[in-house]
Amino acid sequence: GMNSIAIYSEADKNCRFVTSADQAYFIGPSTSKLSYLNMDKIIEAAKATNTQAIHPGYGFLSENSEFAKKCIDAGLIFIGPTPESIGSMGLKKEAKELISRFDSSIPLIPGYNGQNQSIPILCAEAEKIGYPILVKASAGGGGKGLRVVRNTNELIPAIESAKTEAINAFGDDTLLIEKYFEDVRHIEIQILGDNYGNVVYCFERECSVQRRHQKVIEEAPSIAVSNQLRQTMGRAAVAIARSINYANAGTVEFIVCNSKSSDQYSEPKFYFLEVNTRLQVEHPVTEAITGLDLVELQIKIAQGYSLPSLGITQEKLNFKGHAIEVRLYAEDPYNHFFPCIGSILQIKQSTLPFIRYDSGITSGSEISIYYDPMISKIIVWDEFSRENAIQKMITALQKTIILGLTTNKTFLIQCLSHPKFISGDLNTHFIEQNFNNDQLVNFKNNNFGPQTEIATLTSIATVLWCWLKRQNQRTLLKHVTSGWRNNRYSDQRQSIIFNKQLDSNIQIDYRFIDQDRNSNLNERYKFQIKVNNNDKILEVEILTNQQMQENNELICIISNVNHKFAFATVDRTCRSTNGNFDVFVYSFITGLEYIVTIKSRFSTAGEESITETDGFRSQMPGKILKIMFENGQQVNKGDIILVMESMKMESKIIAPKTGILKLQVKLNDVIDGGKLLFTIE
Secondary structure, three states: OOOOOOEEEEHHHHOOHHHHHEEEEEOOOOOOHHOOHHHHHHHHHHHHHOEEEEEOOOOOOOOHHHHHHHHHOOOOOOOOOOOOHHHHOOHHHHHHHHOOOHHHOEEEEOOOOOOOOOOHHHHHHHHHHOOOOOEEEEOOOOOOOOEEEOOHHHHHHHHHHHHHHHHHHHHOOOOOEEEEEEEEEEEEEEEEOOOOOOOOOOOOOEEEEEEEEEEEEEEEEEOOOOHHHHHHHHHHHHHHHHHHOOOOEEEEEEEEEEEOOOOOOOOOEEEEEEEOOOOOOOHHHHHHHHOOOHHHHHHHHHHHOHHHHHOOOOOOOOOOEEEEEEEOOEEHHHHHHEEEEEOOOEEEEOOOOOEEEOOOOOOOEEOOOOOOEEEEEEEEEOOOOOOHHHHHHHHHHOOOOEOOOOHHHHHHHHHHHHHHHHHHHOOOHHHHHHHHHHHHHHHHHHOOOOHHHHHHHHHHHHHHHHHHHHHHOOOOOOOOOOOOOOOOOOOEEEEEOOOOOOOOOOEEEEEEEEEEEEOOOOOEEEEEEEEEEOOEEEEEEEEEEEEHOOEEEEEEEEEEEEEEEEEOOOOOOOOOOOOEEEEEEOOOOOOOOOEEEOOOOOOOOOOOOOOOOOOEEOOOOOOEEEOOOOOEEEOOOOOOEEEEEEEEEEEEEOOOOOEEEOOOOEEEEOEEEEEEEEEEE
């Protein structure tokens, strides 16, 4: 067997991978430049722990030829391709030139990849290519340093922004410019090579569903790829790999045009994008349909095994069924996909046999500002059909409980349920074409708003869970009925906000009636409930027991129908004396999470109320990179006020209305989430 040795930064010290490894070595501060990108520190850690081989993972230094060479020079085995192979493909500019020389039949996207990186030259080349164009970091990946430009006015800001993001993420601000295609799919081919010249392709993955040029849903095989096209693209991928003597696992990425030529028998056109000289995040879907363990094969190849000795030849490779992977992110799709940071108060993975989770997150884990906000990859496979796989994934998401911060779970279910996704009518603009921000917000309001049954039911259950928590914490006069007074007393009243909709104030009036405990140690509490001053009185019961209370669960019974919920809140209590607080709620009926804000009965003195139209609060911690207007200037609705960086991504903050700008931050300020950035008067 092998011993695993993990390296970790300050931000990751409590992460699951640290405790799961046989040994763990502290590598430095949370900032990636001082830890996971510090080559010398990593080599030092390897030597200190008598490490023999280094697996570089998915990101950071996984495609850095200098790091691969440092490993080899230090007497370590680098589990990946050679430094020369990485270097030849690491810069997209050089990669295109090399492939063009090696095999001119491989189609390349028209563009500019010259040495001259001056802004006048880049602008001139963009005009030659014709808009729309794509400005992209030569050393980039993961959507960083990537900008779509549709006209001349957008070009220079896009170049400057892409250069800044590229230098921060990759240490190289070299850009290339390519023609941008509107209706294409992102199809990639998994390749495997050994140290003896053998190379095979392990079929394709469909990665067209993206946001901010980052993949969200991946599947294998692609519904749009015929056997003939699969062979043509696979052979092209193998030819590209052989041109650089590629060994180990890698991915060749292509775009495939949805439109066909006038010849109905011709295959769609495809163009080479890039080679990822590493294992991809989405590799599990390939493993699911082929039965291969790609990480094990990476290690075997690094140990010197040939592919044929491992039973792998192109003729023997086959696939079966359909697999889908989704990326569960801590982000708010209903607020421009802004990342969300904070604590995972509770996460429970489903035990259904067809679900695979790849995750380092547990209850109590922190999603920090420093790294990608991915919580988990969820993978399903079905032997028979894509339709079955889609339904399995929806079930997997619904059965996954995650409480404590906003995620894209509901949005993923929306995508998977969309008629165009089900039919396979996809391109790289699937999300923006079918889910623009207004549509997302309308969906959220219409389906989870205060007028719906689930909103009322969830609100009632949350208020009664809070009541139960308070009851259990009482130390004096526990036998006295909750809410009792010497004279006839009024109902207890609680106002709440459902799912952060400021206009969704729901008022719950409730009166405790009776308590009953049966032989199974289940406890029933009976209440009379009125909602929003409605004269109708609801007879409501809650059912709980010791196990359910330990799990923060209860069953709410209305009209003889049981509804089960799970709850979490930051301090695990329901006491609030100086402001509102949030309870995160999971419904076992809908399989979705909600946020119920318990409003304080007491206003907080001196608290200034800033509405969305008054100004803008930061959605996350970050650093102020640019301020576009002076304090006191007139701004118009839609103007870019400032640019901030968080989680290695730049965000443009837009004026919500026209008026006089009052800045609350300065250039280079490092701010917390919720910080007021500006107001407009």
